[in-house]
Amino acid sequence: MGIGAVSTVILTFLANSFLLLVVFRNNPKSWTNRLVASLALIFALWTVGNLLALWPGEELVRLFWVRVVMLITAPMGGVTFLLAQIFPDSELPSGKKYLTWFVCFIMVATGIFALSPWMFVSLNNTANGGFDLTPGPAMILFAINHMGFTTIGCVLLVRKLLQSRGKVRFQRMFFITGTILTLILITLSNFVAVVFFGSMQYTFIGPTFTLFQVGLTTYAIVRHRLFDVRQYVIRAVVYTLFIFLLGLVFAFSFFYLRSVVFPSAVVDLRDSIIFVPLALGLALIFHPLRIRVDKLTDHIFFQHRYDPSQVLYDMALIMASTLRLDDLAHYFLRELLSEIGIERGFILILDGDTISSSFHEGFTDTPPYPTKEDLALCVSGRGIVLYEELPEGRLKERFFELRVYAAIPIRTRKEHVGVLFLGEKKSGDPYSGEDIRVLDIVAPEAALAIQNALAYEKISLFNETLKSEISKATEELKHANEHLLELDKLKDEFVSIASHELRTPLTAIKGFLSLELDKKLPKESKDHLVRAYSGVERMIGLTNDMLDVSRIESGRIELVKDVFNITALTREVLEDMMAKATLKKIRLSINTKAPYILTSDKNKIQQVLINLIDNAIKFTPEKGTVSLSLKKKNNFIEVSVTDTGIGIVKDQFEKAFSKFGRLDTSATKIGQTAGTGLGLYVCRKLVELSGGKLSLESKIGVGSVFRFTLPV
Amino acid sequence: MAASILLVEDDENTRVLYEEIFKKEGYELTVAVDGESAVSLALRGSFNLILLDIMLPKRDGFSVLEELSKDTEKKYRVVMLTNLSHDSATKQARNLGALGYIVKSAVTPQKLLEEVKKYTVK
Known part of the structure; x- marks a missing residue:
């Protein structure tokens, strides 16, 4: 002892x-x-x-x-x-x-x-x-x-x-x-x-x-916490063993070499010849050997170790990769679980203190999520809540039931976004200090990413609502439009019937007046009848024009095409109008003889010709001239009606062709009865419908030329 | 011998006007005031020309025209004399075999007589 x-x-x-x-x-x-x-x-x-x-x-x-x-x-x-x-x-x-x-x-x-x-x-x-x-x-x-x-x-x-x-x-x-x-x-x-x-x-x-x-x-x-202790213990044991082994190797080598080189020698300075190189050799191989040992122990004992900076980098990439909450939460969970080596986990997204959505990984079914009160406990502290640190009680039991090991509040500086619940590590190890640090860094990043995703979701939802509102409104407009078209059709029918009903008595009046005018009558009576006749004519014209405008605007006017000689047609119209011109002592003439044949709606062209010639006579003072000419230009026939009327100011041209576009300077000055103001509008529309153009050239005091073209 | 005309016209004033015009010119004039009597008169009699209105009581002008076109034995010379002037009406009349289409409000008595003459002269 x-x-x-x-x-x-x-x-x-x-x-x-x-x-x-x-x-x-x-x-x-x-x-x-x-x-x-x-x-x-x-x-x-x-x-x-x-x-x-x-x-x-x-x-x-x-x-x-x-x-x-x-x-x-x-x-x-x-x-x-x-x-x-x-x-x-x-x-x-x-x-x-x-x-x-x-x-x-x-x-x-x-x-x-x-x-x-x-x-x-x-x-x-x-x-x-x-x-x-x-x-x-x-x-x-x-x-x-x-x-x-x-x-x-x-x-x-x-x-x-x-x-x-x-x-x-x-x-x-x-x-x-x-x-x-x-x-x-x-x-x-x-x-x-x-x-x-x-x-x-x-x-x-x-x-x-x-x-x-x-x-x-x-x-x-x-x-209190056993974080990382296994790591340190194992490292310490391995290093001790390692150094002990090296010492043994050193000692054995030394004694063996010494017995070979200096057999039976007593210890003396010569030993250093063996001792020093051996020590140097060992010193040289110590470092690489140690690294080897580290790697080996890591491989054997710490298979589940990870590089925190790599994990943080990967997580940051994941969180930046999508704006869809669904994807984000799933990718995030999956990546985090696989990188740190955790069996299961779930994320609860909170809206106030209620769970607005949840995502889980590693559970076969949706796990029974913690209640409001449990959640409130989880987020009440500043940081991560670990199972073993919980006081005995309901929450701890809940964690056990859920097989949850840690609860990490996901929050930004201002608000709670949710809670991340993680199960045990696959290795069976408790969470290390490193794990906690990684989670501490990842959680607020996740909070921001989730907030962004939520905002994006809101905007998308708003977008969807807007879209559906727009399509609803469009649908309503469509209905309204259909209704309007229906109304338009009704209006058209109404105008059609009304004009017919109006024309029936007018026709009779016109006819009877015409018969009376043919008789020999005192000048005064004849004068009265002429005025009555022109009034009736104007009224008939008005109903016709109204009907035309209504048809043109509802697009219900149709062309009934015929092949005809437009020169001949012009002559016919001219002859019909001759009486009217003669009454005003206007020389009405045509200076084209060549027959021009074209395919178009004869009635409509006739209507246009009557209108233009009637206008020309109306706005030409007595003893003036109205002359017509036709010519072929490319694939069009051009008809010109030239008068020596009072002319139209250039800035009034467009007005002349507009609906009810009566010009202040025209007929009223001459003391003539003016038209409805619809004539030129209808003419232009009819010409355009026939594929041509109606244009106007005019000089105040000289006269006007109305020109229209028609395709051959 | 003067040509015979069947005038189908529901408006009394207009009817009187045309009676006066045509009788003065010496035409033999028969008058119908609606579509049905027009058909029966046309089938029974034989006219050189039928002046047919479209907007008629009981049976419209197109229907009358159609009915007459079914008769394979006789040929009816029909000219529409109406105040309807829209394109579909003129087209339809033509398709149903009308010889011509006169818009009442557009013609003077003189003009009407000229037109009728065209269709009655053989």
Whole structure:
């Protein structure tokens, strides 16, 4: 028992005591903490007791210390069992009171037996400083207590581990690892070593290994978040092993080379010939080797690691890629889940405190979403809500039901846009600090993207509404238009019938007046009858014009085409008009003899000719001339009616052709009865309908030329 | 012998006017005041010319024209004498076999007689 053993024991004792304090102060009311503290106390005392029992001395004294050690360690199995039952909860299992009492009873009984000779009958010192023990029948109780409780505890723990998730899973994992590691190492030091070396000189180290159990368990309890701890632990272990291996390689190489180069030589300066190059060589390969090791460990232990900057970049791209909320939410979820390696998740978009839409990935059916109250709890804090940080209660149960591990509020600086719920990671790891950081950055970006998408949706919807409004209005207009067309048709019919009804009596009047005018009458009577006749004529003209205008405007006028000689037609009209011209002493003539044949509506052309010649006579002062001429120009026949009338001012040309476009300067000045003002309008329309053009040339005081063309 | 004319005219004033005009010229004039009597008179008698109005009571001029065109034994010389002047009416009359189309309001008695003469001179 050297100074090394003593210092190891003291250090172990101090470390266990320290852990005891840490774990107890962490939460004195929690039974988990109390039990772990008890274990630490047992281990601390066991370390010391062990040393005292191993210390060379009287057999009886040693036996006493052995019995004390047995007393101290008597509750170990029971406490481990109880701890396995509740870990990491703070309450003892309420429904298993009898079990707890039973365990306590066994522990106390074992303790009592430990002090009695039934446990160890006697102790004999051996030559190498150790001792032989003669176990008694109560040793069975001790073994059952220890092996039984510990084994059952471990089985229980493993079962619970498989059912648990998140942080608890990790806490249990740490606890189990610590317990099993401790058991194995103690077995190695206290049994295997004794068998191998035949001495108990290493037995004092045994209790040291309890530090693994207490240390890891304490860490699991005390550390609030276990983020990244696995990573650090694994790295640390791997580096230690790596350096240890390098050291071994170095040492073996050194000694081997030395034995080859300087056999049987005593240590001297020449060793540096081997030592220095070897060290240099190792120094040179250290760095590349380390990188290799890093890669290898990454590959083995951290397959699910990702490059956060790459993820952030990818997520930013996704969020900028679409404005459709549907696509955005799905792409976002899919990408985030696959990049970080999360099993499932869903996004709830909030409108105020109600869910306006939801999107999920990795769920077979739509998951039952949290209620308003649950959501309010999720977004009440500033940041991410993790399952294990939630207080026991409905929300936590809800998370469990939903198989959700984290809730991340999606918000801009001003408002809540929604909540992102994420399940566990595929690797089974808890969320690392890195994950949380990535989510912290991604969430507000997502908030903005979703807001944009919502705005876009609104605009699209508005657009749709506008479109449907427009098409509705168009439909209404169409109906209105159809109605108008219907009305137009009715108007046309009305005008048609009205004009017919008007013309019937007018025809009779005109006829009778005509008969009377043929008789020899006193000049005065004849004068009256002439005036009456012209009045009737004007009225007939008016009804005709009205009918024509109505037809032209409703587009119901048709051309009845014939092949005819327009020169002949002009002559006929001219002859009909001759009487009227003669009455005003106007010379009416035609100076074309060549027959021009064309295909057109004869009646309409006749109407145009009558109108134009009638106008010319009307607006030409007495003793003037009205002359007609026809000529062929390209594929058109051009008919000109030239008068020596008063002429029309150029800016009145258009007015002359407009509906009711009567000119102030014309007939009224000459004291003639004016027309309806519809004649030229109808003429122009009829000519245009026939495919020609009606134009006017005029000079005040010289006369006017009305010219119309017709296609051959 | 003077030509015989069947005048179909419902308006009394107009009828009197035409009776006066045609009788003065020596035409043998028969008068019908509606479409149906026009058909029966036309079928029974034989006229050199039928002057047919369109807007008639009981049966319009087109219908009369159509009825007469069904008679395969006799040929009826019909000229429309009407105040309807729209294109579809003239077209229809022509299609139904009318020889001519005179718009009442557009012609003077003289002109009417000239036209009628054209159709009655063989």
